[in-house]
Amino acid sequence: MxxxxxxxxxxxxxxxxxxxxxxxxxxxxxxxxxxxxxxxxxxxxxxxxxxxxxxxxxxxxxxxxxxxxxxxxxxxLAILKQNNQVGMRLTVNELVAFGRFPHSGGRPTVEDKRHVDEAIAYLGLDDLRTRFLDELSGGQRQRAFVAMVLAQDTxxxxxxxxxxxxxxxxxxxxxxxxxxxxxxxxxxxxxxxxxxxxxxxxxxxxxxxxxxxxxxxxxxxxxxxxxxxxxxxxxxxxxxxxxxxxxxxxxx
Amino acid sequence: MQAVASMSVRVRPAAGLMLAVGCVLALAAVSLFIGVADMPLGDLIRGDGGAQAIQLLLVSRIPRTVALLLSGMSMGVAALIMQMLFRNRFVEPTTTGTVEAASLGLLVVALLAPGLPIFYKMVVASSFALGTTFLFLRLVSKIPTGSSLVVPLLGLMFGGVINAVTTFFAYRYDLLQSLATWTNGDFSGVLRGRYELLFIAGGLAVLSYLAADRFTVAGLGESFTRNLGLNYGRIVALGLAIVSMVSAAAVVTAGTVPFLGLIVANLVSLAVGDNLRRALPWVAVSGAGFLLACDIIGRLVRFPYEIPVGTVAGVLGSGVFLFLLLRRRARFG
Missing domain, CATH: 3.40.50.300 (P-loop containing nucleotide triphosphate hydrolases)
Incomplete structure (x- = not known):
C-alpha cells in the first residue's frame, strides 16, 4: 500500500x-x-x-x-518517467538488464538473467533484443523501457x-x-x-x-x-x- | 562506493578487442624505432657497443611511446565518461573549459609557488579543473535543453574566457611559451623522469572500468539512476574527479590533444554502443592507437623535423568530426 x-x-x-x-x-x-x-x-x-x-x-x-x-x-517501487534518453546506444537486452541492478548490484546471477528474459518475452521484444534503442520505433522503445521496469520486479x-x-x-x-x-x-x-x-x-x-x-x-x-x-x-x-x-x- | 567488477559477464573472448590491442602494440613498436638518432635493432640485441642505443631507448624512445599510450587511453576514457555525465555527444575536457582551468591552475602555481614538486602542481591543476567543470555542469543543467550543439559551444566560450585570463597573466609574467606547451600536445620533449604522472591518468582510466555500469546508468539520466537506487550525485562526483585528474596530468606533462577523446568516443559509440562495460576498453585501446598513429605521422611527414601531434590529430580529427556531424543530421534531420 x-x-x-x-x-x-x-x-x-x-x-x-x-x-x-x-x-x-x-x-x-x-x-x-x-x-x-x-x-x-x-x-x-x-x-x-x-x-x-x-x-x-x-x-x-x-x-x-x-x-x-x-x-x-x-x-x-519502480518509476519510469517520460522523455527517456533515446540518444544512448544501448541494446534492448542491455537496457532491460539494468533493471536488475537493484538486485544484482552489477553482478547478474542466473536468477537475474531469467527475469530479463521473461520481461523481454512478456513485452514481445525477443526479436529486437540485440538492436540498439536508437534504431527502434517510438513504440518499440517505450516497450523496452517498460520491460526494464518489469525486470526490476517491484x-x-x-x-x-x-x-x-x-x-x-x-x-x-x-x-x-x-x-x-x-x-x-x-x-x-x-x-x-x-x-x-x-x-x-x-x-x-x-x-x-x-x-x-x-x-x-x-x-x-x-x-x-x-x-x-x-x-x-x-x-x-x-x-x-x-x-x-x-x-x-x-x-x- | 562499492566496486562492481563483473568481468565474467561476457565469457566469450572479445576477439576484435584482442586484435585491436595487437595493432596498438605493433604501432608502439614502430614508434620506438622512429627518430633522428639511429638506433639499429642489431645494436640493441648484440649488447656490445649498443650501450648508446639502449640508453636512447630507455631515456627517450620508451618514455615517449609509453606517454603516448597512457595519454591516448586516458583522454579517450575521460571524454567518454564526460559524455555520459553531460549526456551530450560533443563534450570532452577541451570543449568544456576543463583543460583551460587546469592550465590556469598550473599558471597560478608557476606564479605563486614555482618550486612546488610536479605532483603537487598536478593536484592544484586538477582541483581548478574539478571546480570549473562542476560549475559548468551546473550551468548546463540550468539552460533549457535545445540543440545538443549548444553545450559544446557554450563550453568553448567558457574555456575561451578562462583562457583569456590565463593568457593575460602569462603575458604579463612572460610565461606564454609554457602556456603553449600545456595545451598543445607535443611528445617530442618527453624524457624519462618527465612523464611519469601520466601513469596516474592511465591508472584512473583502468580503475574507471570498475564503475562502468554506474556511468552508463548516469548517462540514462538522473531519474533513471535514482529509480535504480543509485546515488546520482556520487557518480557525477566520481566521474568529474577522474576527468579532472586525467586532464591535469595531461596538462602538466605532454599537453592535451584537442578533440582526440571526443572523436574516439563517438566512433566507438557507433561501433559497439554506449554500454561502458563494453565501450570503455575499446575507447582506451582506440585512443592510444589513434594518438600513436598521429604521432608517427607527425614524425614522418617532414622527417627529420616534427609536426606536433596535436596538429596532426586536429587535421584528421576535424575530418572525422565533420563526418559525425553530417551523419547525425542525416539521421535526425
Whole structure:
C-alpha cells in the first residue's frame, strides 16, 4: 500500500501539489488524470523520491520514501518517467538488464538473467533484443523501457504518461499489456494518463487532480460523469456508453 | 562506493578487442624505432657497443611511446565518461573549459609557488579543473535543453574566457611559451623522469572500468539512476574527479590533444554502443592507437623535423568530426 500524507510541493510560493492525502491499493491499475499543470507528474515523482516534498510524506509498505535507502526502495517501487534518453546506444537486452541492478548490484546471477528474459518475452521484444534503442520505433522503445521496469520486479510500478508519443494501435496495446501485467503478476501499476477514455476502460482506481488538489478518488464510473468532468477539466465533455464502457466525447 | 567488477559477464573472448590491442602494440613498436638518432635493432640485441642505443631507448624512445599510450587511453576514457555525465555527444575536457582551468591552475602555481614538486602542481591543476567543470555542469543543467550543439559551444566560450585570463597573466609574467606547451600536445620533449604522472591518468582510466555500469546508468539520466537506487550525485562526483585528474596530468606533462577523446568516443559509440562495460576498453585501446598513429605521422611527414601531434590529430580529427556531424543530421534531420 502506498500512503500519501498531506503532501505539498511548492516552487517559490506556488503550490504545484497542495496538501494531497491518498491511499493507493496493493494491486490493480490506478490512473491519475487531470488537466495540464494539475501536479500529476510532480505527485508521481514525489511518490518515487525523485523530488523532495516541501512537506508531508509518502509511505510505501510503511517505508518513508525520503528516509529509506535508495537501494532498498528500488526493490519495491519502480518509476519510469517520460522523455527517456533515446540518444544512448544501448541494446534492448542491455537496457532491460539494468533493471536488475537493484538486485544484482552489477553482478547478474542466473536468477537475474531469467527475469530479463521473461520481461523481454512478456513485452514481445525477443526479436529486437540485440538492436540498439536508437534504431527502434517510438513504440518499440517505450516497450523496452517498460520491460526494464518489469525486470526490476517491484510490487509497485509508476509510469509517467506511458502512452505519450504512441499511436492508437500502440497506445491500446500498451494499456492492454499493463492490464495483463497487473492481473497476472499482481502488481500495483499507477499511470499518469491524459486520455480519460483509457482510464475509464482499463483503470480500477482513479485519482483526478486539478490545481494541485485531489478532486476525486474513486472508481472509473465516478470519473465518467459529465458534471465531474466539467469540474476537473473546466470544459463540457459528453459521456456516452458504448459496448458497456463509458466514453467521454470531448471532441464535440 | 562499492566496486562492481563483473568481468565474467561476457565469457566469450572479445576477439576484435584482442586484435585491436595487437595493432596498438605493433604501432608502439614502430614508434620506438622512429627518430633522428639511429638506433639499429642489431645494436640493441648484440649488447656490445649498443650501450648508446639502449640508453636512447630507455631515456627517450620508451618514455615517449609509453606517454603516448597512457595519454591516448586516458583522454579517450575521460571524454567518454564526460559524455555520459553531460549526456551530450560533443563534450570532452577541451570543449568544456576543463583543460583551460587546469592550465590556469598550473599558471597560478608557476606564479605563486614555482618550486612546488610536479605532483603537487598536478593536484592544484586538477582541483581548478574539478571546480570549473562542476560549475559548468551546473550551468548546463540550468539552460533549457535545445540543440545538443549548444553545450559544446557554450563550453568553448567558457574555456575561451578562462583562457583569456590565463593568457593575460602569462603575458604579463612572460610565461606564454609554457602556456603553449600545456595545451598543445607535443611528445617530442618527453624524457624519462618527465612523464611519469601520466601513469596516474592511465591508472584512473583502468580503475574507471570498475564503475562502468554506474556511468552508463548516469548517462540514462538522473531519474533513471535514482529509480535504480543509485546515488546520482556520487557518480557525477566520481566521474568529474577522474576527468579532472586525467586532464591535469595531461596538462602538466605532454599537453592535451584537442578533440582526440571526443572523436574516439563517438566512433566507438557507433561501433559497439554506449554500454561502458563494453565501450570503455575499446575507447582506451582506440585512443592510444589513434594518438600513436598521429604521432608517427607527425614524425614522418617532414622527417627529420616534427609536426606536433596535436596538429596532426586536429587535421584528421576535424575530418572525422565533420563526418559525425553530417551523419547525425542525416539521421535526425
Amino acid at each position: 502506498i500512503e500519501i500524507h498531506n503532501l505539498t510541493k511548492r516552487y517559490e510560493e506556488a503550490a504545484v501539489v497542495d496538501n494531497v492525502s491518498l491511499t493507493l491499493p496493493e494491486s490493480g491499475i490506478t490512473a491519475i488524470v487531470g488537466p495540464n499543470g494539475a501536479g500529476k507528474s510532480t505527485l508521481l515523482s514525489m511518490m518515487a523520491r525523485l523530488i523532495a516534498p516541501t512537506s508531508g510524506r509518502v509511505l510505501v509498505d510503511g517505508l518513508d520514501v525520503q528516509a529509506t535507502p535508495g537501494a532498498v526502495l528500488a526493490k519495491r 510490487k509497485y510500478v509508476l509510469l509517467d504518461e506511458p502512452l505519450n508519443s504512441l499511436d492508437m494501435k500502440h497506445a491500446a496495446a500498451m494499456m492492454k499489456l499493463l492490464r495483463r501485467t497487473a492481473d497476472e503478476l499482481t502488481k500495483s501499476i499507477t499511470v499518469v494518463i491524459h486520455d480519460i477514455n483509457f482510464a475509464s476502460i482499463y483503470a480500477d482506481h482513479v485519482v483526478a487532480m486539478r490545481d494541485g488538489r485531489v478532486m476525486l478518488e474513486g472508481g472509473a464510473v465516478d470519473l465518467m460523469q459529465e458534471t465531474m468532468l466539467k469540474d476537473i477539466y473546466d470544459t463540457v465533455v459528453k459521456v456516452r456508453e458504448v459496448d458497456g464502457h463509458r466514453l467521454g466525447l470531448h471532441y464535440l
